Amino acid sequence: MARSGSLWRGLRLLFVLSALFAGAAAFFLYDRYTGFADAPLSGIEAGEALRVERGDSFRRVLARLREAGVRDGHDLEWQALARQLGADARMQVGEYALEPGMTPRTLLQRMRDGRVLSYRFTIVEGWNIRELRAALAKATPLEQTIGDLDDAALMEKLDRAGVHPEGRFLPETYVYTRGDTDLDLLRRANQALERALQAAWEARAPGLPLEDAEQALVLASIIEKETGIAEERARIGGVFVRRLQRGMRLQTDPTVIYGLGSRYDGNIRRADLLADTPYNTYTRDGLPPTPIAMAGAAALQAATRPADGDELYFVAVGDGSGRHVFSRTLDEHNAAVREYVRRYRAQFGP
Structure with missing residues (x-):
């Protein structure tokens, strides 16, 4: 009996020691795990990023993270943390910023929630389609798909077959992510333009000498090219509207320049004003056949709700x-033109 009791005590001691050892091991592993999850990652430099591509497994993404220089944690720790956070099955496609000081937990939460790295592209008021396409070609990491398309093919890709591309994209800043294409961005800009144009047309002033929203867009593009001064837009819109109402030609230089195309060398000569093109508003009545530039929302507003007044002329x-x-009056305008010439020569020379 004494021997049996001694054996029982020994077994109980062994059980206690085993439990203590297991508890200590579990505490060690838990401490290591939590220390890994919330410790700053090493090997990351500013400006680096991690890509998650369509069809990637978590193991493939982790391998890509290792390739980026991150050596922290065992793969099992990463997988356990990803499973705990729900990131292993919910990784969203995109590009994620790797920032010095970030933790594994922060990175995995971003991947789970789709907080991807974004980029910005701005369409500038007054750009023409050539300038827009040139700027898009330099935008990175935007995928380039339209380089070999002419303007007609481009508009067909945007489901706008037969529409002239000039003025069809709203100037503003667009946010995109890696994987987006230049065509994706243009489609968004075209849809934004259509919404802004429709809203401006529906809120137009009564009695405008414009047949439809398309003519409002053409007028807005001219206003956009005539001034970069916000408070002048509606006033210039008023001048053009009154000229159209009275059957006067618009006689605006930006339309002449657009009609010259690559022949324009920075100067408008008298011969240019007399050279007839579909866009020369010195030689032709009414509005040109298409917009001449990208018009912003403010220019659309100026074209559809111009300022009241009796002014018919303006000069820089x-x-x-x-x-x-x-x-x-024309006399007042001629005097203003003479003053313009005097000031210009005084500042910039003959």
Whole structure:
């Protein structure tokens, strides 16, 4: 009996020691695991990123992270943390910023929630389609797909077959992510333009000498090219609307320049004003056949809700500010033109 009791005590001691050892081991592993999950990752430099591509397994993404220089943690620890956070089955496709000081937990949460790295591309008011395409070709990491398409094929890809591309994309800043294409961005910009144009047309002032929203877009593009001064847009819109109402030609230089195309060398000569093209508003009545530039929302507003008044002319001040002098009569306008020439020569020379 004494021997049996001694054996029982020994077994109980062994059980206690085993439990203590197991507890200590579990505590060690838990401490290591939590220390890994919330410790800053090493091997990351500013500006690095991790890509998750369609069809990637978590193991493949982890291998890509190792390739980026991250050596922290065992693969099993990464997999356990990903499973705990729900990131292993819910990784969202995209590009994720790797930032010095970030932890495995932070990175996996971003991948689970789709907080991808984004980029910005701005369409500038007054750009023409050539300038827009040139800027898109330089945008990275935007995927390039339209380089070999002419303008007609481009618009067909955008489901706008037969539509002239000029002025069909709303100037503003667009956010995109890796994997997006130039065509994706243009489609969004075209849809934004259509919405903005429709809204402006529906809110138009009564009695405009414009047949439809398309003519409003053409007028807005001219206003956009005539001034970069916000408070002048509606006033210039008013001048053009009154000229159209009275059957006067618009006589606006930006349309002449657009009609010249690659022949424009930075100067408009008298011969250019007399050279007839579909866009020369000195030689032709009414509006040109298409927009001449990308018009922003403010220019659309100026075309559809122009300022009231009786001014029929305007000319640049001539001091380099971009501002204009507005006149009611031709005599007033001619005097303003002479003053413009005087100021211009005084500042920039003959």
